[in-house]
Amino acid sequence: xxxxxxxxxxxxxxxxxxxxxxxxxxxxxxxxxxxxxxxxxxxxxxxxxxxxxxxxxxxxxxxxxxxxxxxxxxxxxxxxxxxxxxxxxxxxxxxxxxxxxxxxxxxxxxxxxxxxxxxxxxxxxxxxxxxxxxxxxxxxxxxxxxxxxxxxxxxxxxxxxxxxxxxxxxxxxxxxxxxxxxxxxxxxxxxxxxxxxxxxxxxxxxxxxxxxxxxxxxxxxxxxxxxxxxxxxxxxxxxxxxxxxxxxxxxxxxxxxxxxxxxxxxxxxxx
Amino acid sequence: xxxxxxxxxxxxxxxxxxxxxxxxxxxxxxxxxxxxxxxxxxxxxxxxxxxxxxxxxxxxxxxxxxxxxxxxxxxxxxxxxxxxxxxxxxxxxxxxxxxxxxxxxxxxxxxxxxxxxxxxxxxxxxxxxxxxxxxxxxxxxxxxxxxxxxxxxxxxxxxxxxxxxxxxxxxxxxxxxxxxxxxxxxxxxxxxxxxxxxxxxxxxxxxxxxxxxxxxxxxxxxxxxxxxxxxxxxxxxxxxxxxxxxxxxxxxxxxxxxxxxxxxxxxxxxxxxxxxxxxxxxxxxxxxxxxxxxxxxxxxxxxxxxxxxxxxxxxxxxxxxxxxxxxxxxxxxxxxxxxxxx
Numbered sequence: 001x002x003x004x005x006x007x008x009x010x011x012x013x014x015x016x017x018x019x020x021x022x023x024x025x026x027x028x029x030x031x032x033x034x035x036x037x038x039x040x041x042x043x044x045x046x047x048x049x050x051x052x053x054x055x056x057x058x059x060x061x062x063x064x065x066x067x068x069x070x071x072x073x074x075x076x077x078x079x080x081x082x083x084x085x086x087x088x089x090x091x092x093x094x095x096x097x098x099x100x101x102x103x104x105x106x107x108x109x110x111x112x113x114x115x116x117x118x119x120x121x122x123x124x125x126x127x128x129x130x131x132x133x134x135x136x137x138x139x140x141x142x143x144x145x146x147x148x149x150x151x152x153x154x155x156x157x158x159x160x161x162x163x164x165x166x167x168x169x170x171x172x173x174x175x176x177x178x179x180x181x182x183x184x185x186x187x188x189x190x191x192x193x194x195x196x197x198x199x200x201x202x203x204x205x206x207x208x209x210x211x212x213x214x215x216x217x218x219x220x221x222x223x224x225x226x227x228x229x230x231x232x233x234x235x236x237x238x239x240x241x242x243x244x245x246x247x248x249x250x251x252x253x254x255x256x257x258x259x260x261x262x263x264x265x266x267x268x269x270x271x
Numbered sequence: 272x273x274x275x276x277x278x279x280x281x282x283x284x285x286x287x288x289x290x291x292x293x294x295x296x297x298x299x300x301x302x303x304x305x306x307x308x309x310x311x312x313x314x315x316x317x318x319x320x321x322x323x324x325x326x327x328x329x330x331x332x333x334x335x336x337x338x339x340x341x342x343x344x345x346x347x348x349x350x351x352x353x354x355x356x357x358x359x360x361x362x363x364x365x366x367x368x369x370x371x372x373x374x375x376x377x378x379x380x381x382x383x384x385x386x387x388x389x390x391x392x393x394x395x396x397x398x399x400x401x402x403x404x405x406x407x408x409x410x411x412x413x414x415x416x417x418x419x420x421x422x423x424x425x426x427x428x429x430x431x432x433x434x435x436x437x438x439x440x441x442x443x444x445x446x447x448x449x450x451x452x453x454x455x456x457x458x459x460x461x462x463x464x465x466x467x468x469x470x471x472x473x474x475x476x477x478x479x480x481x482x483x484x485x486x487x488x489x490x491x492x493x494x495x496x497x498x499x500x501x502x503x504x505x506x507x508x509x510x511x512x513x514x515x516x517x518x519x520x521x522x523x524x525x526x527x528x529x530x531x532x533x534x535x536x537x538x539x540x541x542x543x544x545x546x547x548x549x550x551x552x553x554x555x556x557x558x559x560x561x562x563x564x565x566x567x568x569x570x571x572x573x574x575x576x577x578x579x580x581x582x583x584x585x586x587x588x589x590x591x592x593x594x595x596x597x598x599x600x601x602x603x604x605x606x607x608x609x610x611x612x613x
Contacts, residue, residue, distance in 0.1 A: 167345045170312045173332035174339040175359035175410060185362065189349040 035251060042244050050245040058222050059230040060249065066138065066226060067206035070145035074153040074206075075199050082157035083183070087166065103151035111147050112215025115140075119216075140217035141224055145206040153202040160194025161187070197264050204257040208250065279305055279470040282318070286448060287463075291440050294450045295457040296467035297493065302450040303342065305467065306416050309448065310339050322413055338407030338445075342419040344399045346391040352402050353378075353387040359410035377405045380442065396424040397432055404439070417449040421456060433459055454494055458482065466490050483533045483613040497535040497611075498581045505531045519577025523553050524610050533613040538571060538584040540609035544602045545593050554605040560597050574603060 050056055084090075085097055103111060118124045119135050127134075134140040164187060172186035173179070188195075210228035217224040219233055227246050234242035279301050286292045296302050307313050309320060311332035319328045327335050346355050353374055360370045378384045381401045386394065391402060400420060407415060420436065421429040437460055440447055451457055457464050458478040466473040466481060466489075473493075474486045483499060485491040500517035507513050513526045517534060524534070542548075548555065558576035565571075570590040572583045583603060585593070595601060 165345065167341045167343075168347065170307065170310070170332070171339060171341055171345050171406075172358075172362075173312065174310050174335070174337050175406070176333045176362040178331070178333055181362060185358075186347065189347070192349065 038244055038247060041240075042248070043241060046241045047245045047248070050242050051249070055221060055225070056230060056242070056246065056249075059225050059227050059246070062138070062141070062225065063207055063227040066141045066145060067203050067209075070142045070149060070206045071153075071199055071203040073142070073146055074150040074202055075157075075195070078150060078153035078157050078198075079188075079195075082154045083161050083187070085154070086158045086161035100151055100154050103148060104155065108144075108148050108209065108211030108213075109215055110211075112144055112212030115144065115147060115212065115216045135216060136218040136220065136224065138217070138224060141213050141226060144212035144216040145209045148209050148212050149202045149206045152205055153198055156198035156201055157191075157195065160191050160198060163194070164190050193264050197261055200257050200261055200264075204254060207253055279308070279315075282472055284465060284472065284475065286446060289444045289446055291437070291447045291449065291460060291462045293457040293461035293464040294448065294467050295452070295454065295461075295464055295493075296450075297452055300452075300467045301470040302452075302467055303418055304470075306339075306418050306448065306450055309414075310337050310416055311335050336410070336413045338410065338412035338415040340400075340403045340407050340415070340417045340420055343423050344403035346394075346399060346403055346406070348392055350391070351387070352383065352389050352391055352394070355391055355402055356387075356405045356409050358406060363410065373409055377409055381405050381408075381439065397428050400424070400432060404436075408443070408445075413446070415445050415447045417447065419451055420449065422451065422453065429456075436460065466493060468493065479613055482611070483535060495537050495539075496582060497537050498541070498579075500534045500536075500579055502531045502534060518579040520556055520579060522605065522610070524607060524612065526612055528612065531612055535611040535613070536581075536605055536609060538582040540606040541581060541583040542604040542606070543572060543574075543583050543585055543593070543595070544604065545595065545599070546602070548602055548604060554607060556603045556605075558601060558603055560595055560599050560601055563595070563597060572601075574601060576603065 081100070085093065085100070116135065119128055132139045134143050168190060169182045169186050172182035177185055207226075208228055209226075210232065213224075213226060214229055214232065219225060219229045221233065225233065227250055230246045231243050231250075234240075234246065282305065294302055294305065304313065308315055311327070311330060311334075319326055321327065322335070322337075347358065350358065356377065357370050357374050360373060365373075374387070375384070378387060381404060383398065383401050383405060386398060386402065391399065394402065404420075417436075421432055424432060433456060436449075449460060461478050463475065463477050464481060465475045468489050473490045474481055476484070481490065482494060482497070485494060485499075491497070500520070500522075502515045502517045505513050505515040508523065511525050511527060512523055513531065515522050515524065515531050515534060522534060556576045558574040558581065560572050561575050561580065562573035563570060564573075565587075566584065568587055569584050570587055572585065572595065574581050574583055581603060
């Protein structure tokens with residue numbers, strides 16, 4: 001009576017599942033393989049001593065500091081930007097939205113080069129001489145990271161604000177909140193977990209930033225050497241142990257970030 | 272008043288002090304938009320809103336003293352029940368002991384004192400509704416706006432909560448505007464009601480007026496196209512029964528009231544038979560089919576009985592089985608208990 005599925009349907013369903021699971025297994029194996037092979041290559045004694053070296057400790061501190069600074073700046077700016085794009089209608093919104101997406105798809109080294117060229121214009125030179133030096137300096141690292149990750153922060157926060165029903169804010173208004181108060185007392189608390197998750201992803205991306213940083217701030221030992229730049233420098237001098245130890249630090253940072261993300265997305269508000 | 276292609280036009284509505292007013296309309300009629308306009312959440316191009324003799328049209332939502340319970344309640348998930356209820360008072364920087372007093376009073380009135388420390392995400396539908404109501408009432412608004420307050424609840428709870436809402440309203444005497452797409456809900460709760468369709472008010476009146484005197488085809492369709500019979504005269508038969516004569520049809524029905532003006536009956540409450548049905552000849556009539564129209568999966572027959580033209584409804588398969596044609600003679604049986612009297 002056509003109640004059980006035909007053999008053909010079963011076969012095709014199985015073939016599809018097998019293909020999908022194979023792809024999944026291969027990709028997972030590929031990534032774990034890379035990490036494992038590197039760990040296998042590591043001489044743990046050298047690893048600890050490189051970690052404790054002045055150069056790497058400096059790179060760790062510099063990376064954590066610059067990534068945190070650029071993330072804070074990015075998030076503070078991205079909150080109003082993302083809120084505006086998500087909740088407010090204005091003419092030319094599509095164009096603005098597209099422009100804000102550009103840094104995500106443009107190669108970071110191109111962004112870094114563009115920044116470098118900007119600091120050669122009269123305005124850029126004036127900025128350098130009168131306010132802060134960026135080129136080949138630590139503020140340059142922060143600016144380079146900000147340029148690359150701020151658009152990502154906007155994108156992530158926009159999806160957070162998109163998921164918030166505007167009705168919450170409307171209820172807040174009828175309960176006596178001004179527009180600004182409703183934003184701080186209703187929307188921001190609702191966005192809390194999305195905000196933390198976006199900050200972590202933005203920060204992780206900033207820690208790993210290389211292309212724009214190296215172009216604008218250069219790769220000077222004990223001055224503008226962040227962790228990715230340390231990898232670059234140690235490979236350039238064929239110091240494989242050092243490169244591996246830094247890679248492992250970056251992997252450890254990434255794993256911690258992802259674990260925290262998991263925890264947060266597990267408890268996010270269902271709104 | 273325009274949002275995109277949608278517009279509300281010619282909304283001329285006045286709601287009396289302490290009245291329970293229901294706005295009834297199908298999905299997409301503009302009910303939520305109307306409520307949000309009243310709350311000041313949309314600005315509109317033409318028109319005025321007055322509350323208590325003051326023009327509030329240009330006031331911001333936070334200045335209007337309106338209690339708003341949106342559809343699905345929108346309780347703040349980052350606050351517990353007490354935090355939700357006191358939100359408005361805290362925003363307005365009320366004194367701490369005043370906030371506490373108000374919280375306890377309102378929780379007591381709404382019967383949610385035991386829920387104050389609960390996470391709002393763990394509440395049942397009915398509890399959520401009461402908390403949302405408490406939150407809206409805590410700031411002592413002049414008007415209460417309820418947007419589909421019962422539609423997300425299951426039918427049994429929603430029937431019970433209708434009574435409860437009505438009781439709260441009677442206790443507090445607060446002017447209330449309740450929006451719904453549910454006819455039964457509107458009839459049961461409204462002091463007066465308005466029918467909203469495609470952004471226009473079709474009719475305003477008491478539920479009885481709307482039901483027995485629908486002013487347009489849209490209204491009649493929306494309330495289920497009842498057959499409405501004008502009664503010429505009636506007499507009591509004793510035992511709580513009366514015989515009403517409506518356009519040549521003599522209908523016997525239980526009634527205790529003092530006057531029978533109109534009788535209404537839905538098309539689905541009229542049985543159709545091609546042969547003379549057995550049993551006592553009460554509320555059965557012979558008539559001629561004058562029109563047959565498809566109506567979703569049903570067939571609607573217009574049957575002329577005396578001076579009246581009655582609309583009856585049949586499922587399509589039964590209709591086909593009976594093989595009824597225009598001009599044919601059929602028997603109609605009226606469901607006694609479904610007759611409504613005005």
